[in-house]
Amino acid sequence: MFVATNRLFVPADRAEEFEARFRDSMRTHLPGVPGLRRSTLLRPTRPDQPYVSVNEFDTEDDFRAWVASDSFKEAHRRDPGIARHVTGNAVETFHSPEDLQLTGS
Numbered sequence: 001m002f003v004a005t006n007r008l009f010v011p012a013d014r015a016e017e018f019e020a021r022f023r024d025s026m027r028t029h030l031p032g033v034p035g036l037r038r039s040t041l042l043r044p045t046r047p048d049q050p051y052v053s054v055n056e057f058d059t060e061d062d063f064r065a066w067v068a069s070d071s072f073k074e075a076h077r078r079d080p081g082i083a084r085h086v087t088g089n090a091v092e093t094f095h096s097p098e099d100l101q102l103t104g105s
Contacts, residue, residue, distance in 0.1 A: 001099055002062070003055070003056050007050040010051055035061075
């Protein structure tokens with residue numbers, strides 16, 4: 001598995017609209033992306049923390065293909081509805097050497 005995260009710094013007074021617009025963008029542009037297993041937006045628990053977008057892909061090649069795709073470009077064009085809420089961001093990528101999934105009570 002290959003994971004790409006993006007830390008998104010959003011002022012608290014813009015958080016509600018940011019979430020709505022980000023959620024709409026995810027639902028519009030991510031279904032059907034080859035190799036994308038899961039996409040999650042994490043809300044911070046403190047005002048000094050960023051949102052974190054987490055995208056899990058089958059492989060790094062799947063991630064790289066998505067970044068080069070028209071779908072990615074459309075999702076990341078400078079949409080003033082999302083971009084005006086983000087005051088900074090940081091992308092990080094990871095390989096997963098272990099993925100323990102626990103189920104049950």
